[in-house]
Amino acid sequence: MLLGIETLLLILVLILAVVSLWIRDLMSSVVVFGAYSFLMCLIWTGMGAVDVAFTEAAVGAGVSTVFFVAVLFNTTRRIQFNPLDLSAKIFSAILCIGTGYLLMLGLSDLPSWGDPQALVNTNVSKYYIESAYKQTKVPNLVTAVLADYRAFDTMFETCVVFIAVLGIFMLLKKDGREPLKETSAKANDNLIIRVASRFMVPFIQLFGLYVVAHGHYSPGGGFQGGVILGASLILVAMAFNIEFVKQLLSIKRMLLLAVIGVIIFAGWGLVPVFLGQSFLDYSAWAALLPGTGEIMARSHSMLAVEIGVAITVMCGMYGIYMSLVSDGRFDKGL
Amino acid sequence: MILKFNYVIMIILMMLGLWAMIAKKNIIKKLIGMAIFQTGIILFYISMGAKSGSNIPILDYYDRYKPIDAAQYANPLTQILMLTAIVVGVATLGLGLTLARKIYDDYKTFNEDEILQEIKNEHD
Amino acid sequence: MSMINQLPFYVVGIPLFTALIIGVLAIVQPKLVRLTGLVGIISGAYASLTLFLTVQQSGTKYYTFGNWPAPYGIEYSVDTLNALMILLIYAVSLLAYVYSLRSVIIEIPSNKHGYYYTLYFLLITGLIGITITGDAFNLYVLYEICALSSYALLASGGKRATLATFYYLLIGTVGACFYLIGVAYLFIKTGTLNMGQLFEHIPSIYFTSSILVAFIFINVGLFIKMALFPLHGWLPNVYTKAPISTTCLLAPLGTKLSIYILIRFYFHVFGPEYVFQVLNIQPFMVWLATLAIIVGSVYAIFHTNYRSTIAFIIVAEIGYIIGGLWIGHPDSIAASIYHILADSLMTLSLFMIAGTVLFYLKSEKTSAFALTFRQLRITSISLVVVFASIVGIPPTSGFFSKMYLIKGAFAMGHYQFIVALLFSSLASLFIFFRLFEAYFYSKPPEPAPSIIKEDRLFTLPMIGVSTGIILLGVTFNYWFSVISRIIPVGLR
């Protein structure tokens, strides 16, 4: 594990992080930050965390860079050079070194990197690995634990996305009084990009649906699929102007879908409560779904729950992009 | 100590993020620092769950029914926690950017010192 | 499975589903939003009451999600402390909600009310989730839900609120991430996230350095969120600039719940032996609390703007609770838990007064209070009651918690804490009489100001809170007996 590719990547990641903070121009530091996230995905794939790498690539690297660019597009790119006031920098440096030292202090008795007998890998997660398939018939253990054993966490995760999109929409929504000032770039109606994106978008969305549907068998699931679907909408918004996209999915409908996604997830968990079982206990669905045993009911309800997540995340990413890029007026975009 | 190399990197990343959040004057740089800080923590959790020489935690077709040896597969629990952490990170980033955007609308700058200056002369 | 043991879920589920329904209604049928909110919060309050009573009778209740056994699924464990806190949250949010029905119309543009209330109820869900959850990571997720929804709610307060919320966002994320690092250190050494199991695993690894680091980081993370003295920078300018309807909900609960989590970690995760015997930082912590009280009170005196004075009074009150907790004497611990209840009601009432004064008299300088005493009848009564409680005049609850704090502090010999307590009571007395003198000794303005008829939706919650403060005080004995059952045997 040590001399493998991870060590090299870790050093590279460190360099990228430092560079991204030091670059003067904001846009390029965001691009370097995007590269930093992509390298992070590679490290995590190296360590066997495929689902996390997928999410980081889609959500962490892809979408957040787009958000950064959306904000920077209408504001400044340059940093005003400020006199280097040493006192604040030194004070914070000491503070961080102190906390760093404290963390190092705790290192001495942590298990070394990647040994399977460490307590963290033998206590609870051993049970998951051994019995997840038997109890839920879902080969992808990550999705099994994500959507069933700790479904409550995931439900709140979807709420987090919903809160983000609602909060951003509420904060930025202007009543349209003062129009967005003329940005330098002309609305690009570049034919080639439009044709290429019109060709690619259906495939992207198909792939997104595939990822959502195949969350059980291959890496992926609600979040990653939702982000891909959201990304396809963002691609259309970038290629064409915002008016065009709003016909596809208007802002009101987007918010409504975001709520419905969460309601699907929470509702699916609520039904067992009405049937007398505890919240999010999918085995209660066996009674409702025709011809499925307790275990199969779990795996089907996981799919349903993933769909709910996908809807919310799709509308979430799309909504955040639309608000950020048009500063709440939803009239002109990137 | 050599075997604990990844924790050292994780600590350096976190402290870098923390330092940027506090010392950097530009608001966007602060947000990048915050994102780096969060990815540092995610790295810590994932490297906890990594098992050397282990497979990804997806049982392929053949050995679903064979007795499963836990050491073969990476730890799924830490990965789930980190899925949530990434999504939370993006949500916070989104909100941070919105606030940065509104600050820019009001004060026309991302530089912290200029904003505080403007508040001071607004105040008196 | 009968209806009763679904209660832990109902207490969290009801606000969650109210939020979702309001989310839908906000777009489809905006007029129904306020009604659903009311229905949701009242049924939630009823559920929390029954939960509190059942826990009183039949001890701790456990609720597993997706009926997976404890360490594998997420599990809620509700004991008296939890139920008490949830009852407090519902009481405060019910009153704050009724208050916000009118203040949101004044503060927030009308097309955003639906969204505002969705986030409002998600914030309440997060707050309740925090108190009830038995899983360390689930607590982090709920923490983020509260944080995110509070960022959005706070920032909708206008120009200066955005910057203050931005700093709050940064500091809040640092706090949450410190907590996460702490949980990571615990998780790596014990392998489980369930608090009950952590409690069993930790004693075996008391003297390792990683447990110490975990303890420090969880503490620092929570200190940031509860605005204890050195890390309180964000609280004053957030609470002075944010909209009143948000601060009415967030100020009383936000900081107090971080303290509750601290108590839960001390008693049910690290165990009192570890906290009070193994680590000998007790004198340091009591001195920190004393500093918090003194600095809070001094700053409160030097600010004339009413809301910043209250913000610093909150910082001082946090010092009370932390000091009481760290003194370690059963009386002072019970007093600090009781003070959480008392202080939330006090903070709520303080911010409601700030709201009415701001809405009717459009200013929050001390001179505005000269008119308050003349024109706003009920606001001045509740002002007198709340300041009596802060100073510690007998019938109100502030007196009783202060009394037991001093009693515990004396028993353990922390005299500087007693001095700080008395200093802060005198400081708040000075603040109150500065407001009162502005009224009593100023010439009444020429056209005798007519009595403003305060809106019923303002006065109802205000009267509710004031009676709550006095009722809480008078029934001290009942609460004291309930709370002293919470303190684990080690400390009793």
Add this chain to the structure above:
Amino acid sequence: MAINVLAVILFAIISQTIHHPTVQLILNILIMASLGLGLFFFFATSVGVLRFPDFFTRLHAAGKGDTLSTILILLACSLFSLKSAKTLDQTTILAAIKILLIINFIFIGSPTATHALIEAGYNSEIDPWENNATRN
């Protein structure tokens, strides 16, 4: 589109005759060749990006070089996954074809992206490099 059909037919043939030693040999040569070429083109691109004087020429190198080398390396991966599959059934072929889909996606996406970059550069009036200007 035609190439895809051809590639799928090729894969079908390979999958039937996988165990025949000569096919194994050809596959090995093919994989090594495409990997080598891919790496070479990557090297060429990065040199190009560093050495070329101005915005447009650098993008010219980056755009073309990237697409080609990625396609070659991905081709090598798909063949390798076919060759080294333990048991030959539809999942391994599906994996190979998925990689083919990725190749298609890059084939369309990457040039468009480069085009967009250059067009944006052109719109914001970056002046192209003339021969006489000294290298900055």
Add this chain to the structure above:
Amino acid sequence: MTNFTTILLTICIPIIGAFMIYLFGKKPNQREAASFATAFVLFGCVLKLFNPGKINGQTLQLIELFPGVSISFFYDHLSVVFAFVASSLWIVTTLYSIGYMRGTNERNQTRFYMCFALALSATMGVAFSANLLTLYIFYELLSISTYALVGHQQNADAQFGARKYLIYLFGGSIGLALPAMIIIYQITGTLDFNYSGIVPAYFNPTMLLALLLMFLYGFGKAGLMPFHAWLPGAMVAPTPVSSLLHAVAVVKVGVFSIIRVLTGIYGVDLMQSLKFNGVVCGIAAFTVITASLIALYQDNLKRLLAFSTIGQLAYIIMGVGLASSLGVTGGILHIVMHAFGKITLFFCAGAIYVTTKKKYISEMDGIGKQMPITLSAFFIGALSVTGLPPTGGFISKWMMLQGAMDANLTIIMIVYLVSSLLNACYFFPIIYKAFFKDPATESHGIKEAPLNCLIPPMITAACSILLFFNYRIFTTIIHGVTGGL
């Protein structure tokens, strides 16, 4: 009606009275009548409690606030004496304040009478409270209600006086008395008064001494020297306030609480064994001497009377501090005697102010000729306060002297004699100037004070003489307390 209902009535009547005064706010006559009626009913209740035989010291527990401490009242000798003094003088003061208020037509008089009634109810509460907590609660309520009275004029110096009043009293009570009380509760587990004292003797003496000092200075109303400045400052209040409250109710509450602490919490024998009574007498002696010296060269009449009150209060504390049975009885008796004497002096000062608007003694020469009755009442009051034979003051001082002799603290005896001499020194020049000097400016045309500013001083002067002859009614009750020593 059992004793307890009467006790509760004594506390509630003034509150009901205050409410009735509020109802009649607009109509002055009904308002005064209501105030009068409440005073009479209150006095009736106290009289009903006032027969020595039936005092049995049972306690009535109302609400259990803490484990071991509750709001409770008890039927005790000391409380009956004090209640009698306060309620009887309330009637006289109401009569007087009607005249005074009409005379100087003060603004918002309804609020004045309401606060007066509330102050009285708080005084009754202090009198009958059975434990330190209830006493503390009513002590605080008294401070709040009297704050509004002190700042009645609502002008700049009223604000300054009220602020000083506030700082000293609330500062003292919250800063010192409250922690001391809580520490006692921590040590002993209960706060109920009982005459053998509840503080365990084995507790380290320095802590007990510190607590004692905290109580002495915590109950700032008693005006011991370093914490006395609020009393002269409070003279800015209208005279009825300073007469009833600063001569009788407020200051006596301070002394009363200290007596309760000394006798009820510490217990007399503990005081003797730990030599604390030396400390208490020392502080009191210091206060007596310095107060009397300062009073010597005071020009403003009311400030002079304020300093003399501080001196007299210290007398009472010194008496109780002697911890000998005669001393304690003398001290408690002096509460009664001083109350009647001092209130007469304040009434006369008020009457002089109402008629001649004169505040300073230098302007008052030859006033005796114009206002003979007021000044003669002033003379009798002065006699009682200095403790000369025809008035009651003499008896209580005599008893205190004997007590000092029993406790063979000769220094205290000397202090008594010297201070009585000083009292005489600052009272008699006023009387001499008033009667034997001819007025500096011909301020003829000044006739006597209005009738109802005149009768109250005469009544109280007569009472203090009457008390000289039948002080036994009080001593028999007081022996109930001191009998146990």
